[in-house]
Amino acid sequence: MKSRMSVIKFRWLLVIALVAALLGWLVTVLANRAGLPTPVLPYSALITLALVIVLVVILGVRVRRWRNGNHEKDLSPILAARTLILAQASAYAGAIILGWHFGALVDALTTTFYGASISVLGAPVALMLGSLAMVAAGIIVERFCRIPPEDGADSAAGSA
Incomplete structure (x- = not known):
C-alpha cells in the first residue's frame, strides 16, 4: 500500500485560525472579567518564532538544493x-x-475604544505578524519538499 503525505490545505489553516480566534x-x-491579565504571549516569544522560522527555512533550503540537483x-x-x-507543523x-x-486583539480593541491604553495592542499585533511569517515559512518550505513529476513516468504508464 502506497502512503502519501497530504499537502497543507488553506481552508484548514483558515478554520484553525478562526476557531483559535474565537477561543x-x-x-x-473571561480573563479580563475575572481581573486576570490578557492571555497573550510575551514579546520574547517572537525570538522563539524567529528561531523556528530560521530552522524550517534552513532545512527546507537544504532539501530544495538536493531536489534541484546539488547532490554534493x-x-x-x-x-x-x-x-x-x-x-x-x-x-x-x-x-x-x-x-x-487575533481574538485577543479584538477584545483589546474594544477596551481601547472605551478608554484603555493603546499599548495593550502591541503584543497581539506583533505576535500576529510573527505567526504570519511562521505560516508563510511552513507553506514555502512544504513546496520546497515536493518532488517534481518525472517526465517519462506519465507517458510510460500511459503506454503500458
Whole structure:
C-alpha cells in the first residue's frame, strides 16, 4: 500500500485560525472579567518564532538544493520527511497563534475604544505578524519538499 503525505490545505489553516480566534477572544473576555491579565504571549516569544522560522527555512533550503540537483552532500530521506513535517507543523502552529492573538486583539480593541491604553495592542499585533511569517515559512518550505513529476513516468504508464 502506497502512503502519501497530504499537502497543507488553506481552508484548514483558515478554520484553525478562526476557531483559535474565537477561543482566544472568549478566554480573553473571561480573563479580563475575572481581573486576570490578557492571555497573550510575551514579546520574547517572537525570538522563539524567529528561531523556528530560521530552522524550517534552513532545512527546507537544504532539501530544495538536493531536489534541484546539488547532490554534493547526501540527503537522508528521513531528514527530508522530517523537514516536510516540521514545515507543516509550523504552518498549523502559526495559524493557531495567529487566531488566538487575533481574538485577543479584538477584545483589546474594544477596551481601547472605551478608554484603555493603546499599548495593550502591541503584543497581539506583533505576535500576529510573527505567526504570519511562521505560516508563510511552513507553506514555502512544504513546496520546497515536493518532488517534481518525472517526465517519462506519465507517458510510460500511459503506454503500458
